[in-house]
Amino acid sequence: MQRRGFLALGGSGLAWAARGERRPADLCGCALAPQPAGSNAFAGLRSGVAITGLKVFGVSLTRNSDRPYVFVKIETDQGVAGWGEGTLEGKAGAVMACVNDFRDFLIGADPMQVEHLWQSMYVQSFYRAGPVMGSAISGIDQALWDIRGKVLGMPVYKLLGGPIDARGVRGYYHTSASTRDELAKLRETAVQQGVSCFKSGIPGYYEWIETDAKIRRAVASLQMMREGLGPDIDIAIDFHAKTSPSVAQILVKEVEPLNLLFIEEPCPPENVAAMARIARHSTTPIATGERLVASYGCRELIEMGAIDILQTDINHVGGITGLWKAASLAGISGVSMAPHACEGPIGGLATLHVDAALPNFLVQEICGQVRPSAQDKIWEEWFGFPAMRMVDGRFPLRDSPGLGFELSEAALAKYPFAGTRPMARAFHEDGSVAEW
């Protein structure tokens, strides 16, 4: 009996489940004994579409990329396929393996039943989610929404009740402009292009407690930015968790007169009370959330009133399903959404669909510059349109079903997976580990 159980698990995966048989006993004895009631509850309610294939692609634009894209493709017996993204910086190999771990959850399943499949992947994984599992579920979830939109003949944003603004989704680019001249040029380009918002960082790395000189330098850099860009362009500043709460609270207070759109991650994400402590010292809106997984991961931040803006990332939070739920929690407490997007184009395009249907949407990130880069060129080659480029300060919405694009595996083959690379590492003068 035990030997047969071994063979069944090792060989044919969940073939026993497909045959409606009892789950074979595991060696530890902790397998479910009877086939639970409800295993076949959906037999009469299937959509007529079934998942036949699950593929995962690692895509490295450069040999040393720390964030090779992790793309997921799900195929069905009706010829419709869907794409999603689960890129996780520094952990590409782990996410690719995790996507494959979900194969038995997906092959043969009804791809239209995404809420049910999401629950199954999250709850029945037992350990709930960390960023690796969250990113894997995110990639799968996006692909399932893509399929559902295509089967139903609707862009995903319409399935979600959008668009609230037919002109598109307001966005911001990143900038590293810091001198008076650079900022003047940036302003000129922004006005020409209709771009209404930029995000930048604070200079250098920060120790637990900082010196007068370092604090003055940081504040001066933000003042320069406001003066250079003018009062009518919104400025977001990413602290990138480089600062301790002790340093951050000084900075958020001293830059209050600049009326920044928000300050992002003024401290690392694990300790919500620390984040709340910083927020209490300033009226400058505080944003965070890019590292959070599932709506569960956002609950405490919102409950404590610690933040003004939530920035969950569609590639980690649990895809379209996870982002919509996190945004719903946020909206109920009056928190605005500025979703993070600093990975590949599929997650970027998917997040626009959710944005377009959120009453509490503020602005969408893209890790691009106001002037198109080599990356933008590659994305345009892949999709046939300038993906994640704004027109008049907004990302246009496409009126085609699903996530609204076609992508060929051949196009990706030019950029083969070059392996997992760690994210950049920074150190203080004495060699101790710094946040960047």
Next chain:
Amino acid sequence: MSMVTTRRRARLESFLAAQVAAAVPAQTANLEIDELRLYPVREPVSGRAWTVVRVGTRSGLAGYGECARASSEDLAAAQRFWLGRPATSSASSPADSPLSGAMDMALLDIVGKASKAPVYRLLGGPTRSKARAFASVEGAGAAVKRAIDAGYRAVGLPVPAPAARNQGQAYQLELRKLVETVRSQAADFVLEGAGLLTPGDAASVAAAIESLHPLWFDEPTTIGSLETLRKIADESVAPLGFGRDIRHAGVFQDLLRAGSLDVARPDILHFGITGSRRIAALAETYYVAVAPRHEGGPVATAAALQLAASLPNFFIQHIPLPAAAEDRAMRAQIAGGDLESVKDGFASLPSGPGLGITVNEAVLEKYHAA
């Protein structure tokens, strides 16, 4: 503007124009809203009244929703907002209109019909194949038997009307006897406080019946001070349900934060499907279930069942039990079929696209509430 910028701009504009000109999927072609009508109706025997909202589109597809009551000013305001908008844009709905829940149901009905899918499939369901249901009854005994004969296995049992503030032991004994009678009838029960009790009485009642395992104690007292509600929750392990007086979803956040809520009961007529889903997403992060309130008609029942099949944390749906055969017939005629029948404690999911009902407007006219 530099040459490069000009060229790029021209390219982006041509790209946009191409998008607009691209063949629009047939299903979404003419979903512009061109009509909004109200049908206030009244059940002939019970006198229960509600309002059906009809939303028409240029494609000819119409959708239906339901709200409690709406004035002609409310209708005019909704018409000003919605006429000319696409039926897909339900997320644009203003939250403060008495029609917002009904509009949400109606727009999802239209989108479902346009894409030939039940609403639960638009929303990523089904998450379940049938929906557990309960009906409110007037008391133990014959009324419970009537519900059980109708297929229910759970009932909503009202607390005895308190004679005055602060009840003594006689009240507790009366209540306990009532509950034991229901138990002997093999029915699970929701104890419905309807906000009639003082917080002190509510806490005593909760503690007295907790070992009899009500599904939950509903509206043990009116929602006043959050600290008062927390005291009831602290003094008993009986699950607590709230929603009757909640018109802003933020109240659910406060109750959940305080640990005072076990069953979130958004009013389906007020919050609609989408608003209830947002509250459910919030409740999910507290491991708390949703059992929407429903005091309306069959259109809202269809919406509630579609909602149930799209939620992971749905527990049970309240379905108004018709007071008489005429009322039941009227509800079934309006929806083009009896979707409110319950078997072994569960309602079936509606089949067919949209909400899964075929609304008969002639019947709506017949039962017009003046």
